[in-house]
Each structure stands twice: as C-alpha cells, then as structure tokens.
Amino acid sequence: MSLRIVVTVKYVPDATGDRHFADDLTVDRDDVDGLLSELDEYAVEQALQISENSDDDVEITVLTVGPEDAKDALRKALSMGADKAIHVEDDDLHGTDAIGTSLVLAKAIEKAGYDLVISGMASTDGTMGVVPALLAERLGVPQVTLLSEVSVEDGTVKGRRDGDAASEQLQASLPAVVSVTDQSGEARYPSFKGIMAAKKKPVESWDLSDLDLEAEEVGLEGAYTTVDSAAERPARTAGTIVKDEGEGGKQLAEFLASQKFI
Amino acid sequence: MAEVLVYVDHVDGAVRKPTLELLTLARRIGEPVAVALGNGAAATAATLAEHGAVKVLTHEAAEYTDYLVVPKVDALQAAHAAVSPAAVLVPSSAEGKEIAARLALRLGSGIITDAVDLEAGDEGPVATQSVFAASYTTKSRVSKGTPVITVKPNSAAVEAAPAAGAVEALEVTFSAQATGTKVTGRTPRESTGRPELTEAAIVVSGGRGVNGAENFAIIEALADSLGAAVGASRAAVDAGWYPHTNQVGQTGKSVSPQLYIASGISGAIQHRAGMQTSKTIVAVNKDAEAPIFELVDYGVVGDLFDVVPQLTEEIKARKG
Ligand SMILES: Cc1cc2nc3c(=O)[nH]c(=O)nc-3n(C[C@H](O)[C@H](O)[C@H](O)COP(=O)(O)OP(=O)(O)OC[C@H]3O[C@@H](n4cnc5c(N)ncnc54)[C@H](O)[C@@H]3O)c2cc1C
Ligand SMILES: Nc1ncnc2c1ncn2[C@@H]1O[C@H](COP(=O)(O)O)[C@@H](O)[C@H]1O
Numbered sequence: 229m230s231l232r233i234v235v236t237v238k239y240v241p242d243a244t245g246d247r248h249f250a251d252d253l254t255v256d257r258d259d260v261d262g263l264l265s266e267l268d269e270y271a272v273e274q275a276l277q278i279s280e281n282s283d284d285d286v287e288i289t290v291l292t293v294g295p296e297d298a299k300d301a302l303r304k305a306l307s308m309g310a311d312k313a314i315h316v317e318d319d320d321l322h323g324t325d326a327i328g329t330s331l332v333l334a335k336a337i338e339k340a341g342y343d344l345v346i347s348g349m350a351s352t353d354g355t356m357g358v359v360p361a362l363l364a365e366r367l368g369v370p371q372v373t374l375l376s377e378v379s380v381e382d383g384t385v386k387g388r389r390d391g392d393a394a395s396e397q398l399q400a401s402l403p404a405v406v407s408v409t410d411q412s413g414e415a416r417y418p419s420f421k422g423i424m425a426a427k428k429k430p431v432e433s434w435d436l437s438d439l440d441l442e443a444e445e446v447g448l449e450g451a452y453t454t455v456d457s458a459a460e461r462p463a464r465t466a467g468t469i470v471k472d473e474g475e476g477g478k479q480l481a482e483f484l485a486s487q488k489f490i
Numbered sequence: 491m492a493e494v495l496v497y498v499d500h501v502d503g504a505v506r507k508p509t510l511e512l513l514t515l516a517r518r519i520g521e522p523v524a525v526a527l528g529n530g531a532a533a534t535a536a537t538l539a540e541h542g543a544v545k546v547l548t549h550e551a552a553e554y555t556d557y558l559v560v561p562k563v564d565a566l567q568a569a570h571a572a573v574s575p576a577a578v579l580v581p582s583s584a585e586g587k588e589i590a591a592r593l594a595l596r597l598g599s600g601i602i603t604d605a606v607d608l609e610a611g612d613e614g615p616v617a618t619q620s621v622f623a624a625s626y627t628t629k630s631r632v633s634k635g636t637p638v639i640t641v642k643p644n645s646a647a648v649e650a651a652p653a654a655g656a657v658e659a660l661e662v663t664f665s666a667q668a669t670g671t672k673v674t675g676r677t678p679r680e681s682t683g684r685p686e687l688t689e690a691a692i693v694v695s696g697g698r699g700v701n702g703a704e705n706f707a708i709i710e711a712l713a714d715s716l717g718a719a720v721g722a723s724r725a726a727v728d729a730g731w732y733p734h735t736n737q738v739g740q741t742g743k744s745v746s747p748q749l750y751i752a753s754g755i756s757g758a759i760q761h762r763a764g765m766q767t768s769k770t771i772v773a774v775n776k777d778a779e780a781p782i783f784e785l786v787d788y789g790v791v792g793d794l795f796d797v798v799p800q801l802t803e804e805i806k807a808r809k810g
Contacts, residue, residue, distance in 0.1 A: 243740075243759050247622045267741070326591070327600060353622075355740065355763075356603045357584065358591035361559065365592040370670030371559060374584055376734075386674075389558075390734065392583060392686075393501060397675035398558060404671075410741045411734055451633070452600025456616070458628045464771075464785055471778075472792025477800025480772065481808065483788040487770060489692065489716065489749050490808050 230285040231380070231402075233275045234342045236333055236363075237268040237290050237305050239298035240353040247353070252448065253455040254323045255353060257295065264301035267348035269415035272305045274408045275346050276416070278380050287311050289340055293321065293332050299431065306426035307418035314340055318435040323448030326354065330362035332446060335439040337367065344385065347407040349374055360407035370400035376411035492520040492576035495569055497562075497589065498538065498546075499581045503530025505537045507689045508581040508643040513541040515608040515646050519615050520576050522653075523547065525569045525660065527562055528554035532657055539655020541648065547572070547660040558671040559585060563592045565662045570597060572660065575636060577615050579608075582640040590640045599635025606645045606746070606767065615639065623740070623759050624766035643688040644746040679735065687719045687736060692749045693768070695721035695738055696731075697761075699754020699775065699794055703731040708798050709753060715805040721745065721765075723755045739764035753794040757782025774798060 241247050245260035272290065279286035290305040292298045293316040302313040316336050324332065337345055345367070350357035357374075364371030372378075375387035375398070385404050389396045390411070418426070436443060444450055470479055484490050494516040499506045509524075516522035524543040526534040531548035538546050547569050553561040566589065570578065580590040582604050594601035605617035614637050619628050631637065687693065694716065696709035706720075713720045722732035724739055738745055740760040750768035755761060757773070757780055765771070766785065773782045778791045790797050 243623065247625070249626065253628075325600070327595065330595070349741065352740065355621075356587065356591075358587055358601065358603060361588035361591045362595055365563075365595050365667075368667065370667070371588070372671050373558075373588065391585065392679070392735065394676045394678045396558075396673050396677075398671055399674050400671040452594070452635070453602055453630055454633045455628050455630045458621075458626050461620070461625055461627055464787075467771075467783075467785075467787040467789060469778075469783055469786070469789040469791060472790050472797050474796075475800075476774070476790040476792045476797040477802075478804050480774070480788065480790055480797065480801050481804035483772070484749070484805070485808060487749075487787075489770075490805055 230287065231282060231344065232342050233278065233286060233288045233344045233346060234337050234340055235271050235275045235288060235290045235305065235310065236345065236347045236359070237272065237292050237301050238265045238348070238351045239263070239292060239294045239301040240265045240351055243352050249458045252323065253458055254448070262297050262300065264304040265348060265352045267350060267352055267410060269308070270408050270410055270412050271346045271348045272308050272310060273415040274378055274412055276309045277413070278378070282380065289314060291333065291336055291340065292316070293329055293336070302431055303426055304418065306429045307423040308416060309422060312429055313431040314434060315431060316434050316439070320436055320443035320447045323451060324446045325451045325453050326356050326358050326362065327452045328446040328450050330359050330366055332439065332441065333359065334363055334366035335441060336434060337363070339439060343402045344380065345405040347405065349407050349409045360405055364405040367405065370404040372398050372400050372404050373407040374409055375406060376409050378406060378408060378412065493523045493573050494520040495566070495573060495575040495578040496522050496524045496543070497566060497578070497580040497586065498524050498526040498534055499583065499586065500526060500530065500534050503533030505534050507648060510541045510648040511643065511646040512579045512581060512641055513538065513543060514649045515641060516579055517542050517651060518608065519610050523573055523575065525566060527565050535655050535657045539653055540650060542651035542653050543655045544653045546655055546657050548657055549660040549662050551662070553664055553668055556673055557669050558673060559588050559592070560668045560670060561664055562589050563596070564665050564668055565660060566593050567596055568662045569660055570636065577637040577639060580638070580640045582642045587640050590638050594635070594638040597635050597638070599638050600632035601638045602630055602632060603640045605639050605641045608639065608641060620767055623763035642744060642746065684713065685717070685719045687721060687743050688745055690719035690747055692716050692718035693721045693738070693745050693747045694718045694751045695723065695755060696726055696753050697723035697755030698725040698729070700726060700731065701754070706732055708795070712751070712798055712802045715802045715809070723761050752782055753798055755782055756780045757785060
C-alpha cells in the first residue's frame with residue numbers, strides 16, 4: 229500500500245515585521261521578510277509523523293501557491309523531511325483571494341494525486357482559516373479539520389477537534405482533507421543532514437496553464453471580494469503608567485472606578 | 491425590504507449572544523430571517539423574535555450533531571434557495587467560518603470573515619475588518635454573488651426589536667458529503683460558571699509571569715471580583731497552567747471586551763492579535779519595557795503578586 233500526502237504550505241510576511249498594504253490594497257511583500265507560515269510547520273510535522281508511524285510507503289509532497297520567493301517555504305519543508313515539492317507560480321495570481329487560492333490548490337492537488345491533504349489551521353497573514361474547508365468542498369472529500377491529534381490507519385483518518393463547547397473525536401475514510409492546530413505537537417527543526425538533502429529534492433514549477441486555469445478565474449480580477457480601503461489603526465493614545473510603590477493595586481482600582489468598571 | 495439570513499448559534503435552544511448581535515447588524519441591511527438547526531431549534535424562536543427576526547426557519551435532525559460541518563452547509567443552502575436573501579451572516583467561530591466558506595463556494599459567492607462592523611452600502615453590505623494583528627482597519631465588500639459574512643463576537647450591541655419571529659420548518663435534503671466525517675465521541679466542556687471568554691464584557695488574563703498553575707487562583711479571584719472571564723497567554727497554556735480553550739491570541743480566542751486586564755504578559759504580536767481591539771486595556775508587569783505598555787490605558791509597573799491581590803481586595807471593598 230502506498231499513501232500520498234500533500235501538505236499545503238503558505239509563504240507569509242513575517243508577523244513581527246512591519247506588515248502593510250501596497251497601493252492596490254494587496255499585501256505588500258516587498259519590505260518584509262517572508263517565511264514558511266509557522267502554523268503550516270505543524271502540518272508538515274504531522275505528515276512526517278504519519279509517515280514514521282506507518283507501515284505503508286508514504287510520499288509527502290509540499291505544495292505552495294505564491295510568488296518566486298515562496299520557494300523558501302518549500303525548501304524549509306523539504307529540509308524538515310518532505311520528499312518533493314510543487315510550486316504554483318504565475319504573474320496572474322497576484323491578488324488572489326481565498327476562494328481563488330482554493331481553486332488553484334485543488335487543481336494542483338488533483339494533478340499531483342493524493343490520498344490525504346494536510347493543511348495548517350490558518351495562514352498567519354490572512355488568518356481566515358477557511359482554505360481547508362474550501363478544499364474539501366472542491367475535492368468532494370471529507371473535511372477533518374482543526375485537529376489537535378491525528379492518526380491514519382487502514383484508510384481511515386481519526387482525530388480530536390477541541391471546540392468551544394466540546395472536544396470531539398472525528399473519523400473519516402480517505403481520501404480526506406485534514407487541518408491541524410498548533411496544539412498538535414511542536415514542529416521539528418531541520419537537521420544539517422536534512423538541509424543538505426533538501427537541496428537535491430525535486431521542486432516542480434507549475435503555472436496556470438499547467439492547471440487548465442484561465443487568468444480571469446484568479447488574481448485581483450477573479451476575486452470575489454473587493455477591499456475598498458485600508459487605514460492604519462491610529463496609535464492608542466499614551467496611557468498612564470505608574471510604578472508600584474506599595475499602592476499600585478489601589479491606584480489601579482481607582483482608575484477602574486473612574487472608568488465605571490467598579 | 492430584502493431579507494438577510496442569520497445563522498443561529500445555540501445550545502439546545504439557548505441562543506448565544508453573538509447571534510443576537512448579528513440580528514442587530516442584519517437589521518441595518520434588511521429583514522433578519524434566522525436559521526436554527528438541530529436539537530432545540532424551535533425553542534430559539536422567542537428570543538430571536540424579541541431581537542428582530544421576522545421569521546425563524548428550523549430543522550431538527552441527528553445529522554447536525556453526528557457529522558461535522560457539512561449538514562449545516564446543506565441546510566443553509568436550502569434556506570438560501572427558499573429565501574434568496576441579500577446577505578448571509580454567520581457568527582465567526584471556527585466552525586462558523588468553515589460553514590460560511592463552503593456555503594459561499596456553493597453559491598458562487600465571495601466570503602468575508604471576522605468582520606467587526608457592518609453597514610449597508612450602495613453596492614451591498616460593507617464589512618469592517620481588523621487585520622495584521624489589528625494594526626490596520628479595512629473596509630471590504632463581496633463583489634460576486636450573495637455576500638456571505640462572518641462577524642466576530644462583541645461587534646454590535648444586543649438590541650430589543652420585537653418582530654413576528656414566525657417559525658417555519660425548513661426542508662433540507664442532505665448531500666452525499668453530509669455524512670463524510672463522523673463525530674464518534676464528544677466530551678462537553680465543564681462549565682466554570684464564568685462568562686464565555688469571547689462574549690465577556692471584562693477579561694482578566696495571566697501569562698508566564700503568573701509562574702505556575704496554582705497561582706492562577708490569583709487571576710481567577712480578580713476575575714470573579716469583576717464578574718469577568720479568565721484568559722491566558724500561549725506561554726501559560728503551553729506550560730500547562732491553564733486550558734487551551736482560554737488562550738487569547740492569534741491561535742486562541744480573539745476577544746474585544748470593554749476592559750482587558752493583562753498580568754504577567756509581555757504583549758507579543760500574536761497575543762496582541764487577539765486583544766488589541768479591546769476598549770480599555772490595563773496591564774500589570776514588572777518590566778517597564780514590556781511591549782504591552784504601548785497598548786495600555788493604565789499600566790502598573792510592579793510585581794503581580796503584590797498588585798493583583800491588592801486590586802482584588804480593593805474592588806471587593808468598594809463593591810461592599
Ligand atoms: C504562530 C504563532 C502563534 C502564536 N499564538 C499565540 C496566541 O494565540 N496567544 C499568545 O498569547 N501567544 C501566541 N504566540 C506566542 C507569543 O509569540 C509569545 O511567545 C507569548 O504570547 C508570550 O507569552 P507571555 O507574554 O505570557 O510570556 P513572556 O513573553 O515570557 O512574558 C512574560 C511577562 O511577564 C512578566 N513578569 C514575570 N514575572 C512577573 C511578576 N511576578 N509580576 C509581573 N510581571 C511579571 C515579564 O516581565 C514578561 O513581560 C504565538 C506564537 C506563534 C509563533
Ligand atoms: N497560497 C497558499 N499556498 C499553499 N497553501 C495555502 C495557501 N493559502 C492557504 N493555504 C493553506 O490553507 C491553510 C489555511 O489558510 P487560510 O484559510 O488562508 O487561513 C494554511 O495553513 C495552508 O495550509
């Protein structure tokens with residue numbers, strides 16, 4: 229038996245950098261360093277663990293849709309231990325929204341061939357957390373999402389989803405789309421050996437024509453949503469800061485009372 | 491006037507507050523038609539009517555609890571077909587966003603998630619969002635299909651606006667995908683008796699500075715003196731001092747209370763992402779350089795083990 233896992237990973241601007249918008253109200257990627265979204269490292273990690281715990285022949289492909297530099301994200305995932313990578317890159321993709329991204333990813337996943345798709349819980353820039361559900365809808369396979377624990381055995385994926393009201397045990401047959409949370413287990417660091425090995429691993433590049441997609445279906449033009457304006461949030465007006473000299477708690481209470489919280 | 495579908499988040503018929511906030515926003519765009527599914531669906535009608543629902547579409551079936559997400563998408567799609575609404579509003583929970591996304595795809599529509607405000611516009615509803623850890627505010631709209639919009643808790647006031655709230659049974663035919671993901675077990679969360687974190691008017695949070703699970707009693711005591719919910723930073727959660735359901739931040743809950751009190755929390759960007767839109771922010775931290783002080787309306791540089799208990803005592807004394 230073999231198990232083909234496709235892990236979707238996103239290249240995102242560093243959250244600790246000064247992120248902002250470009251003139252066309254898309255995310256400006258020029259001035260901020262990019263990296264593999266930390267939340268997608270958890271997806272790569274779970275794919276590696278499923279592989280390590282499996283008697284099957286497991287092949288892990290990492291897939292990204294993004295600009296030239298997004299190759300960095302693929303390299304990192306390969307150095308963690310993934311087997312090969314696919315980079316979907318096309319100038320017409322600029323400004324693609326979640327609906328469009330899910331279309332491109334779904335086409336690429338189908339072309340690559342898969343038994344299991346693993347995504348992160350959300351991208352650290354868009355933070356929508358909707359792409360995995362959209363992928364399941366497009367691919368017509370079960371969605372087993374937001375798992376803090378996941379296992380695959382005999383063509384079945386099982387996992388635990390910790391929701392607000394309850395913690396649920398889920399189960400579905402493969403093929404399926406899974407997403408994992410940052411509670412699923414710390415992601416490993418690439419080893420030196422891993423980094424060296426990654427340099428030799430295959431990275432395929434596909435463009436829209438490889439996926440039988442038209443430019444109008446994606447990008448700003450194909451977007452289903454329009455951003456009309458983006459304004460920097462005014463800095464909060466400087467607050468009062470006091471040093472505790474033994475009365476700090478009382479002073480704070482006085483402030484809360486003045487604001488009618490007590 | 492055009493109708494607006496509102497997805498009802500309820501527990502056995504008890505409507506959760508964010509849904510009532512959605513009714514306030516829906517009334518700005520059109521006439522709210524609520525969709526309540528699963529056990530206790532019909533019991534939601536009285537509350538929904540009080541807050542402006544002209545109609546309540548209900549459907550009860552075991553599928554809603556036995557399988558993940560898709561049955562609810564099927565039902566909303568059926569409601570959309572029956573009503574042809576001007577927009578569909580869904581509470582911005584993890585599940586709400588997944589339901590909304592799949593619905594939008596089926597309708598050939600765009601989706602906006604995590605709106606913090608909503609108003610009527612010439613070209614359809616305009617949603618305000620807070621992005622990049624709340625450092626930017628954007629206004630967007632859905633430009634194709636029926637706008638599907640998820641709205642964060644605490645984005646609008648709950649308002650009484652009595653309406654008919656006539657209950658109608660919704661006809662739902664489940665899709666082939668509906669039974670794809672089975673829920674084989676469910677452990678309900680134990681109630682702490684404190685307000686729900688995302689809905690609370692006041693949130694009191696502790697971080698690594700709290701230094702131990704047992705010390706969270708200090709944070710809880712302050713919270714209880716104010717009738718507040720308890721939050722925690724990821725550092726405190728990762729250390730096992732407090733449950734992950736209470737984590738505030740990018741990968742935890744996003745809160746927007748009237749008052750947020752952070753103790754022993756440095757204010758990392760990922761923590762800010764979940765609390766920066768709070769109305770009033772207060773912090774206690776022994777490091778005067780901690781970034782959380784850039785956000786505060788009032789900050790105390792000091793040891794939380796001195797300041798917090800004194801604050802709690804003072805609040806109790808004042809409340810008598
Ligand atoms: C992808 C990703 C997602 C993340 N998601 C989240 C998230 O959702 N939520 C979140 O919170 N973090 C999140 N983080 C982690 C975040 O980056 C920080 O590591 C975390 O918020 C730090 O928690 P802290 O402020 O409690 O700890 P620290 O940064 O260690 O700060 C502790 C503070 O306590 C103060 N202190 C210590 N002792 C005392 C005392 N006795 N009295 C008063 N003050 C004291 C110290 O001065 C210090 O400022 C995420 C990180 C990543 C990479
Ligand atoms: N451009 C992309 N390329 C590859 N994977 C993506 C992309 N965008 C989103 N994803 C995947 O979808 C998950 C959720 O993203 P989002 O819905 O944008 O928050 C991420 O954690 C990734 O696994």
